[in-house]
Amino acid sequence: MGVLSKIFTAIRGGAREAGEAVVDANAVRIFEQEIVDSKNHIKKAKDSLTTVMAEKMQAARKLDAIKNDIAENENYAIKAMDKGDETLALEVAEKIASLEVELSEQQQVHDNCASHIEKLKSMIQSAERQISENQRQLNIVKTTESVHKATSAINDNFMSSGSQIVNAKESLERIQKRQQMREDKLKAAQELKSEEYDQPLQDKLKEAGIMASDSTSANDVLERLKAKK
Amino acid sequence: MNLQDLGLHFTDVSLEGYKFECQLISGEVEVLQVVIEGFEEIPIYISATDMQILCIAYLWSEDEVKAESKAEMLEVMMDMNIPMPLSSFSKVQGRYVVFGALSVNSRFEDVVHEVVTLGENSVESISIMSEFLK
Numbered sequence: 001m002g003v004l005s006k007i008f009t010a011i012r013g014g015a016r017e018a019g020e021a022v023v024d025a026n027a028v029r030i031f032e033q034e035i036v037d038s039k040n041h042i043k044k045a046k047d048s049l050t051t052v053m054a055e056k057m058q059a060a061r062k063l064d065a066i067k068n069d070i071a072e073n074e075n076y077a078i079k080a081m082d083k084g085d086e087t088l089a090l091e092v093a094e095k096i097a098s099l100e101v102e103l104s105e106q107q108q109v110h111d112n113c114a115s116h117i118e119k120l121k122s123m124i125q126s127a128e129r130q131i132s133e134n135q136r137q138l139n140i141v142k143t144t145e146s147v148h149k150a151t152s153a154i155n156d157n158f159m160s161s162g163s164q165i166v167n168a169k170e171s172l173e174r175i176q177k178r179q180q181m182r183e184d185k186l187k188a189a190q191e192l193k194s195e196e197y198d199q200p201l202q203d204k205l206k207e208a209g210i211m212a213s214d215s216t217s218a219n220d221v222l223e224r225l226k227a228k229k
Numbered sequence: 230m231n232l233q234d235l236g237l238h239f240t241d242v243s244l245e246g247y248k249f250e251c252q253l254i255s256g257e258v259e260v261l262q263v264v265i266e267g268f269e270e271i272p273i274y275i276s277a278t279d280m281q282i283l284c285i286a287y288l289w290s291e292d293e294v295k296a297e298s299k300a301e302m303l304e305v306m307m308d309m310n311i312p313m314p315l316s317s318f319s320k321v322q323g324r325y326v327v328f329g330a331l332s333v334n335s336r337f338e339d340v341v342h343e344v345v346t347l348g349e350n351s352v353e354s355i356s357i358m359s360e361f362l363k
Contacts, residue, residue: 142278146258150276150283153256153324168289169362170357171270178267 003027003140028145031138038131042124049120052175056113059106066103230277230333231356235340239263244341249347275340282331284343286351290317291323293362302361309354314351315343327351 080089088190205211236251248266249284253259253273261275272279276331294302306325316327327350355362 074265113285139278139280143281143283146276146278147283147285147321149256149258150260152286153254153258154262154274155322156256157262157278158262166270167363168293168355169359171354172359174270175268175352176356182267 003137003144007140007144008155027141028138031134031141035134035138038127038134041127042131045120045124045127049117049124052113052116052120056110058112059110062106063103063110065105066099068101070103073099128168230282230335232259232275232277235275235337236261236263238337239341239344245345246339247345249344263344265345265348267327268352271345271348271351275344278330280333282333282340283328283334284331284340284347285321285326285328286319286347288325288327288355288358289353289362290325294325295361295363298361302358305358305361307345309357313354315346318354327354 073092077089077092078095080086080092202211233253236253238251239251241350250266252262252264254262258276260271263273263275265271265273269349271286271288276283276285310317313327314330319326319328327347331339331343335343
């Protein structure tokens with residue numbers, strides 16, 4: 001049974017804390033051991049594969065040599081018959097017969113090697129699949145365990161810092177309030193900037209006497225004092 | 230992935246317009262707490278295994294859910310899972326979470342992008358789901 005289905009079963013069984021319920025101390029060790037075993041299998045299979053492939057090549061070379069030998073001897077036999085030397089032709093024919101026996105033996109060796117290679121290759125393939133499957137399962141176990149431990153660390157930290165867990169709605173309100181304040185500030189800053197932008201025009205208006213000047217000159221003061229007298 | 234280095238990276242820079250504050254929480258498994266400026270109430274927690282980096286944000290606990298609308302809430306969460314970029318909903322020890330998983334070979338920029346997206350998704354999720362919450 002896969003780890004995921006174990007977690008599912010644990011959750012259905014009412015175990016809310018899936019991490020604790022499923023990840024027994026041995027799970028990680030078992031998966032890691034299985035991965036090591038599969039890797040060893042692959043290594044051995046690859047060693048054998050190299051040997052068997054070499055054997056197959058050797059057998060193929062021998063097959064070629066025997067076939068050449070047979071062809072050559074067939075030539076000899078024909079030539080002997082052409083010369084009317086039946087005895088010699090028969091001797092050569094016997095040699096050919098024995099070569100043909102050797103040929104079929106060597107063909108057998110070659111075919112055996114070929115099927116052995118196929119078997120080794122599919123063995124390696126399934127071991128590789130096994131490894132990736134185990135790694136996936138291992139990852140589920142490790143992640144579950146890690147999240148569980150991380151959550152505990154976060155909770156402990158929360159407790160020790162004395163802060164209390166804030167209600168989600170309250171958090172949202174605070175965040176939104178701050179965002180609103182930042183936006184307001186930004187708006188105010190922009191308004192201020194646009195006022196500054198208008199300054200030169202206001203200066204011109206004051207200079208032209210259209211807009212009342214807000215600074216008083218010494219002359220203005222004297223005028224005012226004289227008027228009071 | 231060394232979480233301490235990751236934390237230094239985070240505090241060192243301002244990325245995607247955000248600033249970060251990090252704290253390494255030690256325990257049986259190391260956890261990096263990343264606080265995104267502006268999203269202080271929803272920290273992102275990062276942990277790593279041999280294979281993946283896991284970023285988690287806690288949304289709400291089981292007892293914050295209105296009992297009568299739980300089924301509907303779960304339906305909405307299922308429907309939202311794919312449209313929500315880079316993150317998925319889950320539940321850890323009685324608390325609803327959004328999480329994202331990255332390969333351990335991810336670049337630092339990818340982790341930052343994940344964290345920022347997670348922060349934004351969290352706020353949006355709570356906002357969408359608040360009708361189901363007490």
